[in-house]
Amino acid sequence: MKEKNKVLFILLSLLMIGNFCHGQFIGYPFYKYYSSQDYHGGIQNWKITQSQDGLLYVANNFGLLEFNGTHWNKYSLESGTKCRDVLVDNDGKIYIAAQGDFGYYIPDRLGKLTFVSLADSIKGEKRDFDEAWRVFKQNDRLLFCTFDDIFIFNDSGELINTVNPENDPDNFFLVNHQLYLNQVEKGLSILENGEIKKTDIGDFFKDMTISGILEISNNQLLISTLKNGIFVKTGNSISIWNTENQNTYKSSNINQIIRLKSGEIAIGTQNEGLFILNSRGEIKMQLNKGRGIENRTVLSLYEDIQGNLWLGHNNGISSVALNSPFQHVNEQTGLPGTGYDALLLRDTLYLGTNNGLYYKDISSKNTTFKKVENASGQVYSIQQIHNSIIMGHHSGTYEVNGAEAIMLANIPGTWTCIDLKKYPKLVIQGNYKGLSLFKKSEEGLQFLYELEGFKESSRVMEEDEEGNIWMTHGYKGVYKITLSEDLRSVKTEYYGKEKGLPSNVLINVWRLNNNLIFSSERGLYEYSTSKDRFVKSSFLSDYFDENEQFVSFAEDALGNIYFVSINETGVLEKSTNGNYQKHTAVFNQLRNVLNDDLHNISTLEANKVLFAAKEGFIHFDNSIPKLQEINYNVIFTKVSILNSKDSIITYGRQMDGEKVTFKQINKKIEIPFSENSIRIEYSAPYMNGQFDNEYQYWLENNEEGYSNWSVRTSKEYTNLREGNYTFHVRAKNIHGQLSTVATFEFTILPPWYRTNWAYGTYFFIGLILSVLVFLFFELRYKKKTEIITEQKQKEITRIDSELKTSEQKLEHLKNEKLKSEIKLKNKELATSTMHLINKNSFINSIKSNLNSILKRSKNQEVKHEISRVIHNIDKNITADEDWEHFSIHFDQVHGDFIKRWQTDYPNLSPQEMKLSAYLRMNLSTKEIAHLLNISVRGVEIARYRLRKKLELERSDNLQEFILKY
Structure with a gap:
């Protein structure tokens, strides 16, 4: 009978777990609260809406609030009145309804929102209304609803109609392009064709x-x-x-x-x-x-x-993440402390924290967890063993019975319990000081004794198919444990680095895909029975780096594997073909909230798990869509000059025709060099984990590429040189999705001394200076040249003087030499001439002697011979070779006189040539007569004939003419 009850208990448990659904309360959605001090506005917030750019707008008591994902901005009306309603049109105009006014906001030339009142276009007493409560866009018309009238404007801001309800309405609603009015006296009415008409059920809502x-x-x-x-x-x-x-x-x-x-x-x-x-x-x-x-x-x-x-x-103002697959189970649900382990049994959820064990019936409307009695303090584990709920606690092992915990064994520090497959009636327990053995009974678990042979802290254990218990120690390695035959002690075999593991620390064992997987400091391992050592596991190798370090695993009934590693948290969602699809991005928001003491993931049922957190637990529902791909942009919220009083360049917005845009339209932004330090502020209006958005920036023409990711939403640049710059910025949200790149272009003008005009002036001045310098140096050069020239001239004069002196000396020497030579030549010539004279004189004397002999001789034969000798003497006296020698020496002394004379007067006879030469030598007539072998009278006649051939006048002296020739 008891066995049947046990089976029935298990079946009912499984059935109730199967009925667990997302509609049952576990925890609250993530939320973010902004106080009035955060947004610097009034306490009441009457309407919230959002622009196409993702900016949030709130109608607040102090005016219009704007949230760009990072900062709140406030735009107050001049009258300081409350803003009641806000509507963002497709063109970016922001329409508001306020106390005593209505209109729209558009950016001014700097991009700052400025208010344009449409109420001021109303004439007469209609303008003096109290409250503009609502603003609607009905097709192409704008409806501003006050408690007295409904003002209808067209898109151009022109008032086209005013509707005055018979009874003052207290609220307005636009449903499917139909305006409904709530009038307490009449009930529910509609605006149709410019008239207020009661609906067919209007009377039902009278006085409501x-x-x-x-x-x-x-x-x-x-x-x-x-x-x-x-x-x-x-x-x-x-x-x-x-x-x-x-x-x-x-x-x-x-x-x-x-x-x-x-x-x-x-x-x-x-x-x-x-x-x-x-x-x-x-x-x-x-x-x-x-x-x-x-x-x-x-x-x-x-x-x-x-x-x-x-x-x-x-x-x-609050933001609640309703679409998130996460819920927070914390002190707001009545669960204090850090989460460690969880168990869902039927409709009761047990959660163990460092403050104790808590439970709640999740099928009831009661949302608060209650504390289990006698369970205060550190809870390490909560498990269903046999037909009992066993709690591992710092002070011992407990069985949970309803709302009370009963101690089973006073052994401090119970980590976990394992049902032994080899011994179905026994349960082994790991604690601070080793292992203990429990026995299953109809009354529950019964403590037997502590096992001998092993005293290490045994927090993580799994049993393999052969009944071996594998225990992993946080910093000592792995132990394979087997029970002795008498079940009183254990035998252990140690496995560490020498058995294939990368180290002896940070090792844990998990049951995944019905196999034991060992996580280590570097990657996943499996035990090889044939090799008796650990080897790298190929399981999940397609989804992780081989050296990934894991800290927690859990597998649900569908085979989905949830994991926490040093680098990421996520789920491997199992598909029908046995492969996995990895999801991590949505889990990024858990990076700073999980329990970093003892990581734990508790499976509740298929697709639903609890992550142990620093504050309670995080409930994750894998059946909810994990992440919606949404395009979002980075916008520039302010660009300003750092060192200027009038520093704002732009607030980001611009008018593109009639449309408001955050894209830069005016790209001719020029900044003086004196104001070359700029601050650029930006934000990404992505509201999921908006304070975890990260940004990368890059100033083109100043930086080589994008910066590292950072949460900062502004960047300052100082002392920029002149030139054209483009600032690039992009965002990465908490899910790792990148935004489009936003760019802002601007130009730093050169200082006045580096402008084109300045360079032209510099060129002109440089040119003038160059000319002046050139002239200066030219003048200096000339002076220096003149000095040098003068010095050189003096030197040259000196040298010339010395040279002239030398030349004079040389000339003198040369002249002396020439004179000597001439003297020598003249001496030779004189000697030759005297020789000729003496020779001819001698011959003439011989001739005279022979003529005397001839005259005295009687012998005819002798006379004949003497006559013949005299004839030969006469014939040859002038044909002596001495004339040739004479002419050579004569020309050397007298500048080739004979050659020149013969060239100029080719008709002169040889006798006349000789006469000319002798006259040149300034010889006397007598001497010439001897040389020519003629008489003195013959010389006179020869001189006469020569004058005629030279065509001299009577007054011309022949000898002077020849001497001057």
Whole structure:
């Protein structure tokens, strides 16, 4: 009978676990709260909306609030009145409705939002309205709704109609392009063709304040009221939407109701915070002060592009990550302390922290965890063993029975327990000082004794198919443990670095894919029985680096593997073909919240796990879409000069025609060199983990490439040189998705002394200076040259003087030499001439002697011979070779006189040539007669004939003519 009860217990447990679903409460969504001190505005936030660029706008008591993902900006009206409603049009204009005014914001020339009042275009007493409560865009018309009138404008800002309701409305709603008015005296009305008409169910809502209208189908409207609950209009009939919760809705005082992208309904209340309802009006979740949010009053609701739900409180603003697969189970759910282990059994969830063990029935509406008695202090594990719930605690081993913990063994520091396959009746327990043995019984577990032979702290253990227990020690290595035959002691075999492991530290063992996998300091390992050593595991090698260090694993019923490593956290989602799909990006938001003492992942059921966190646990639902790919941009929020009073260059926005854009239209931004230090501020309006956005920047023409990733949202550059610059910035959100690159172009003008005009002036001045320098140096050179020339001239004069002296001396010597030579020549010539004279004289004397002999001789024969000798003498006296020698020496002495004379007077006879030479020698007539062998009279006759041939005048002296020739 007891065995049947045991089987029934297990079946019921499995059945109840299978019924666990996301609709059952585990924890609260992640949220971020902004107080009025954070956004520097008033306490009340009446409306929230978002632009296409991702910026958030809030109608606040102090004006219009803007959130760019990093900073809040406030734009107050000149009158200082409250802003009641805000609408961002497709062209980027921001329309507001406020106390005593309405209009729109557009950027000025610097990009700062400035208010343009449309209410001021209203003439007469209509302008003096009290509250503009709502603004709507109906097709191409703008509707500004006050408590007195409805003003209708066209897109150009021209008033085209004014509608005056018979009774003052207290709220307005635009549903499917139809404007609904709530008039307390008349009920629900509509604006149709410029007239106010009561609806067919209008009377039902007399004396009620309608707070919201939603279209839930083509023929159904969901209508919420402030104090009367929620109704559904179907055709012409009205009914309560959810009878069970109607009183809750009445007492909560509903301020706003919206439909979420998931199809669920979000309700913001005055007294009870936020309700999330399904399509049947059933409450799926309630967030209230201290239970998921910081304020119980929710005045406004808005679901942003990323699926976050923004709440405008009576004092503050909250962002709730409804679309996240994570929920936080922490002290707001009644669970204090750091999470360590969890167990879901039937509808009861047990959570162990360093403060104790807590439990909760997740099927009930009670959202608070309760503490198990006698379980205070550090809890290490919570397990279902046999038909018992066993808690491993710092003070010992406990069995949990309902809301109470009963000690089973007073052995300090119970880490974990293992059902032994080889011994089905036994359970082995690891503790601070070794191992203990427990026995299963009908009453539960019973402590037997501590096992001998092993005293190491045994926190992580798994049993293999052969019944060996593998225990991994945090800093000593791995132990293979086997029970002795008498089950009183254990035998151990140590495995460390010498057995194939990379080191003896940071080793853990996990059961994955029904195999034992050992994580180490560098990668995953398996035990090889044949080699009796550890070898690298190929399991999961396609998804991780071979040296990845893991700290925690868990596998759910579907085979999905959840992991935490040093570098990343995520899930390997198992597909039908046995492969895995790795998801890590969505887990980045857990990087700073997980328990870093003893990492743990507890599987609750298929697709649902709990990560042990620094504060409680993080519940992860793998069935919820993990990440929505959303394109987002980086925007420039301010560009300013650092060293200037009037420092703002731009606030980022510009008008592109009639449209507001954050893209840089004016790219001719020129900054004087005196203001060459610039500060650029930027932000990425990505609202999921917005404070974890990281940025990379790069100033082209100043830096080589992008910087490292950083959370800083501004960058300063100082002392930039002149030139054209382009600043690039991109963002990476918490999920690792990159934004598009935003660029900002600007030019640093050169200083006046490096402008083109300056360079032209420099060139001109340089040219003049060059000329002046040239002239200076030219003048200096000339002077120096003149000095040098003068010095050289003096030197030359000196040298010339010396040279002349030398030349004179040389000339003198030469002349002396020539004179000597001439003297010698003349001497030779004279000698030759005297020789000729003497010879001829001698011959003439011989001739005279012979003539005397001839005259005296009687012998005819002798006379004949003497006559013949005399004849030969006469014949040859002038043909002597001495003339040739004479002429040579004569020309050398007298400058080739004979040659020149013969050339100029070729008709002279040889006798006349000789006469000329003798006259040149200034010989006397007698001497010439001897030389020519003629008489003195013959010389006179020869001189006469020579004068005639020279064609001299009578007055011309022949000898002077020849001497001068």
